Amino acid sequence: MLEAAGTPQEIEGRSLWRDARIRLFRNKAAVGSMIILGIITLMAIFAPMLSPFEYDQIDWGYIQEGPNWENGHIFGTDGNGRDLFIRILYGARVSLAVGLLATSVSLVIGVTYGAVAGYFGGKIDTIMMRFVDVLYSLPFMFFVIMLMVVFGRNIFLIFIALGAVEWLTMARIVRGQTLSIRRREFIEAAHATGVSNFKIIFRHVIPNVLGPVIVYMTLTIPQVILTESFLSFLGLGVQEPLTSWGVLISEGAKVIEASTWMLIYPATFLALTLFCFNFIGDGLRDALDPKDR
Amino acid sequence: MNAIGKKKAVPILSVRDLKVHFTLSGTGLFGKERKLKAVDGINFDLFPGETLGIVGESGCGKSTLGRAILQLIPPTDGQVIWLGRDIVGAPHSAMQPLRRDLQIIFQDPLASLNPRMTIGEIIAEPLVTHKADLGKEEIKARVKRMMARVGLLPQMINRYPHEFSGGQCQRIGIARAMILEPKLIICDEPVSALDVSIQAQIVNLLQELQREFDLSLIFISHDLSIVRHICHRILVLYLGNVMELADRDSIYAAPKHPYTKALISAVPIPDPEIERNKERIVLTGDLPSPTNPPSGCVFRTRCPFAKDVCATDIPTVDTINDHHQVACHFHERM
Numbered sequence: 309m310l311e312a313a314g315t316p317q318e319i320e321g322r323s324l325w326r327d328a329r330i331r332l333f334r335n336k337a338a339v340g341s342m343i344i345l346g347i348i349t350l351m352a353i354f355a356p357m358l359s360p361f362e363y364d365q366i367d368w369g370y371i372q373e374g375p376n377w378e379n380g381h382i383f384g385t386d387g388n389g390r391d392l393f394i395r396i397l398y399g400a401r402v403s404l405a406v407g408l409l410a411t412s413v414s415l416v417i418g419v420t421y422g423a424v425a426g427y428f429g430g431k432i433d434t435i436m437m438r439f440v441d442v443l444y445s446l447p448f449m450f451f452v453i454m455l456m457v458v459f460g461r462n463i464f465l466i467f468i469a470l471g472a473v474e475w476l477t478m479a480r481i482v483r484g485q486t487l488s489i490r491r492r493e494f495i496e497a498a499h500a501t502g503v504s505n506f507k508i509i510f511r512h513v514i515p516n517v518l519g520p521v522i523v524y525m526t527l528t529i530p531q532v533i534l535t536e537s538f539l540s541f542l543g544l545g546v547q548e549p550l551t552s553w554g555v556l557i558s559e560g561a562k563v564i565e566a567s568t569w570m571l572i573y574p575a576t577f578l579a580l581t582l583f584c585f586n587f588i589g590d591g592l593r594d595a596l597d598p599k600d601r
Numbered sequence: 602m603n604a605i606g607k608k609k610a611v612p613i614l615s616v617r618d619l620k621v622h623f624t625l626s627g628t629g630l631f632g633k634e635r636k637l638k639a640v641d642g643i644n645f646d647l648f649p650g651e652t653l654g655i656v657g658e659s660g661c662g663k664s665t666l667g668r669a670i671l672q673l674i675p676p677t678d679g680q681v682i683w684l685g686r687d688i689v690g691a692p693h694s695a696m697q698p699l700r701r702d703l704q705i706i707f708q709d710p711l712a713s714l715n716p717r718m719t720i721g722e723i724i725a726e727p728l729v730t731h732k733a734d735l736g737k738e739e740i741k742a743r744v745k746r747m748m749a750r751v752g753l754l755p756q757m758i759n760r761y762p763h764e765f766s767g768g769q770c771q772r773i774g775i776a777r778a779m780i781l782e783p784k785l786i787i788c789d790e791p792v793s794a795l796d797v798s799i800q801a802q803i804v805n806l807l808q809e810l811q812r813e814f815d816l817s818l819i820f821i822s823h824d825l826s827i828v829r830h831i832c833h834r835i836l837v838l839y840l841g842n843v844m845e846l847a848d849r850d851s852i853y854a855a856p857k858h859p860y861t862k863a864l865i866s867a868v869p870i871p872d873p874e875i876e877r878n879k880e881r882i883v884l885t886g887d888l889p890s891p892t893n894p895p896s897g898c899v900f901r902t903r904c905p906f907a908k909d910v911c912a913t914d915i916p917t918v919d920t921i922n923d924h925h926q927v928a929c930h931f932h933e934r935m
Contacts, residue, residue, distance in 0.1 A: 321719055321760030493713035497777065500671055501727045502700035515717040 328519075331595035338591025341584035348400060348581060355397035363398040364549035366390055372567055384569040386559060395551050396574050402552040403578070406466060406536045407529040413471030415525055418478025423513050425479070426486025427505070437483065440476050448473055452544060461547050466539065470532050481524055485517035519596035526589035530582040537578065553578045612646035612682075613784060613817050614670070619643045619679035621662070621669045621841075625892065635892045639665040641841040642679070644918070647785070652811065652818040654832030654849075656825060656864065660888055662841040663821045667787040670819070671703055672696060701731045704778035708790040710770035714762035721758035724748065724776045731781060743780065751776045751806060768799035772806070779810060787819045792827060804831050825868045829853060834924070837861050840891055840899040843918055847925040857927040859904050860884075898930065906931060 332338055351358060360380055361367070367381070371389040375382055383392035425436040452469045459465055489495065490513065498508050537554025539545045541561075546552050553574050560571030621640040640662045647653050655663050668674040670681055672688060680687045683699060691699075704727075707713035714723050724744045728735060735743075745755035751772045762770055771791060778786050788807065792800040804827060811818060822828050828835060828849075835852050837844040837860060845858040856862045863882040870876045884903045889895055895902045901911035910930055918928045 318756045318759050321757075321764055323719075323761050324716055324763070493707045493709055494715040496668075496673060497705065497707065497713050497774075498715075498726065499673055500700065500703070500705045501730055501777075502697050503726065503730050507730075511718075512715050516715070 328592075328595040332591050335591035335594065337587045338595075341587040341591075344580060345584040345588070348577070348584075349404060352397050352400035352404060355394060355401065358397065359391060359394040361391035361394050363394045363551070364390065372563070372570075374567065375569055383573045384567065386556075386570055387563065390549075392556075392570065392573055395556060396553070396577055399551045399553045399556050399574060400577065400581075402463070402546055402550065403533045403536060403554070403581070406463075406470065406552070407533040409467045410470035410474060410532045410536075411525055411528045413467065414474035414478050414528065415521070417471070418475035419482050419514060419517075419521060421475070422479035422482025422484075423486050423509050423517065426483035427490050427509050427513055429487070429490070433483070437480075440479055443472075444476050452539060456544050461544070463546055463550075466536060466545065470535060474528055474532060478521070478524065478528070481520060482517050485520055486513055489513065489516050523589055523593045523596065526585055526592055530585040533578070533581065610648050613649045613684060614647040615680070615682040616643055616645050616647075616670065617680040617682065619666070619669060619681060620677045621665050621674060622677040637892050638841050638894060639891060640669060640676075641894075643838075643841075643843055645836055645843070645846060647817050647819065649784070649817055650811065650815045651834065652820055652832045654828035654835040655819060655821045655838060656823060656828055656835060657838035658823060658888055660891065661838045662891075663823075663838055664789050665841075666838070667705065667789050667819060667821050671705060671787060673705075698731075701727070701781045702784040703787075704781070704783045704785070705787045705789060706771070706774050706778050706791045709794055710767050710774055711762060713774050714770060716762055719759050719761055720748075720753075720765070720773050723762070723773060724780055727777060727781045744776075747776045747780050751779065751810075752802075766799075767795050768802060771795060771799075771803050775803075775806065775810070779814070782814055783816070785817045785819070787821070789821045790823070791820075793822065793824065800827065807831065825864060837864070840889065840894050842899050843926075843928055844900065845925075845927045845929075846918075847927070851925050857921065857925065857932040858900075858929050859906050860900050898928075906934075 355363075366389045367385060368389055370376075370379060370381055370385045372387050373379075373381060373385050375384045381391050381393070383396065386392055386395065421436065421440075425433045451473070452466075455465050455469055495508060495512055498512055503511070533553070536545060536552060537557060540552050540554030541558040543558075545554055548555075556574035557571060557578065560567075560569075560574060564571050619640055620638070620642055623637040623639060625635045625637055643666060645653065655666065657663050665674060669676045672681070672691070676689050679689065681689050683703070688696065688699060714720070718726075721741065721744055724747060725740050728740050728743060741758070745758060748755045748758065753769060753772050753776065757765075762773065765773065774791075791807070792803050795803060807818065807820075808831060810816060818831075820828065820832055832849055834846065834848050836846045837852075837858065839860050845852065845856065845861045847857075852861060853865060856865055859882075863884050866880060866882045870879065882905065884905075886903050889899070889902055895912075897913050898904070898907070898911040898916050901907040904911065908931070914930065916928045916930050918926050919932060920926050921932070
């Protein structure tokens with residue numbers, strides 16, 4: 309059985325995560341999306357270095373002028389004479405930050421909550437999931453407007469409001485996944501060994517439900533960005549002179565006949581980002597669950 | 602390995618009148634709740650170093666019985682006496698130290714291993730849980746020693762379960778069960794999912810380990826040839842009830858229960874001459890629903906020898922001699 313124990317050094321195994329990563333990097337659309345998204349993110353981070361203008365600097369000579377390479381306003385200026393290019397990059401900061409932070413909040417709360425509800429089942433599950441149903445039934449816009457009225461307009465409120473809503477779906481997804489694996493034999497083996505429930509949830513349940521969670525996460529980010537844009541469009545989002553893609557699109561939409569560039573450029577950035585996230589989500593789904601193709 | 606000699610010893614495990622009933626919610630709004638009697642009053646003793654085979658067809662409560670002994674499914678009634686102590690309904694804190702002596706091996710080798718963990722982590726989990734004071738190096742050394750013992754190359758320690766074949770996965774499952782050197786392992790159809798050639802290897806491995814560590818095994822199976830090979834005593838279950846409990850030689854030579862007779866006559870013999878001429882008892886019909894078991898003797902609906910008394914009286918488990926018990930009204934005539 310044991311032929312002289314072979315070579316003594318240990319062989320590295322190929323984890324399912326590593327297999328998934330290899331499959332993901334074979335997906336051209338996903339890789340392309342990651343590159344574009346990476347460029348947009350880097351541009352957002354290094355925004356001040358990329359333009360001679362400040363995002364709130366008014367250039368009195370060029371009010372609502374179209375794109376022009378000679379004066380440096382490559383995407384044109386808005387109605388207040390501010391450079392659109394730098395404003396789009398600052399808008400990217402807000403939109404991407406909202407997307408990532410709100411999604412992380414929803415991830416942490418949703419995964420823990422869903423895994424606990426699904427794992428324990430029975431009455432605990434019923435109570436926990438009915439609570440989710442109740443929160444679901446709250447009208448979201450009403451909730452956000454109330455927050456804004458009570459606490460004033462604040463970017464952190466948007467994070468909280470979006471995170472508080474997004475974790476509900478995450479919790480449902482994780483609960484469903486947990487229900488399907490909690491009767492698996494490796495969970496039973498852990499029980500038989502005497503592993504505590506807490507450790508079973510974090511060591512055995514959550515790593516095995518992360519696949520769908522990651523996929524859902526990449527689809528939540530664009531959803532959150534869209535919602536933030538929608539809130540800003542309604543005037544409930546970020547405060548002037550700070551901006552987001554939603555605000556820029558809203559302003560552009562008002563003057564669509566006179567100056568199309570004010571709508572087209574921010575809308576292109578938003579659409580591109582959403583496309584990228586969706587392609588990455590698609591690629592991740594194929595990579596993490598090759599059977600579902 | 603004389604099972605009769607072992608009988609004088611103190612049993613390591615005694616199961617007394619063990620019952621596991623599941624409540625099924627009724628159908629429709631006013632449907633009545635029904636009781637599913639998966640295990641309905643089972644008694645047996647298990648001695649140190651002994652292998653007890655539990656046989657029966659699908660749905661007769663074999664696996665439920667195994668899990669009820671480990672308290673993975675809470676028994677409805679009865680006692681499970683482990684080393685002189687009843688563990689039914691014991692709180693989590695009291696069960697925890699006992700779990701290191703009670704282990705289980707599962708039917709589906711791959712499903713019983715967490716796909717996200719390396720096999721080193723899987724095998725080490727019982728150690729990490731029960732002997733937290735051991736250092737990382739010591740744990741790794743023990744895992745490697747156990748891997749070598751069950752016939753796995755120790756340098757495979759960082760591999761993942763999907764990189765192994767079914768037989769190797771079952772060896773990993775055995776290594777996990779053995780790492781704490783338990784006193785009892787419940788083998789829940791450990792070889793049913795494997796090829797015949799691999800089955801023999803796994804069964805032989807279990808026997809070697811049993812001799813080496815003086816293990817007791819409860820071997821759940823529906824394969825009578827393997828049970829005959831590995832078990833010292835055999836318990837025949839039907840619809841959650843004991844039909845017959847006897848030493849291996851006694852039960853194969855002279856089965857006293859019509860159900861056991863039918864099961865044994867169904868085992869193929871690798872000699873076409875004998876196979877063709879042997880008397881075969883074919884049972885008609887299917888296993889009755891355990892939610893609505895037959896009155897009297899549960900086996901009477903399929904029994905070729907059933908009489909009126911079988912429908913009215915539940916047969917008692919009669920002791921024929923020291924190593925043979927049977928639950929049939931007419932066992933003297935069999």
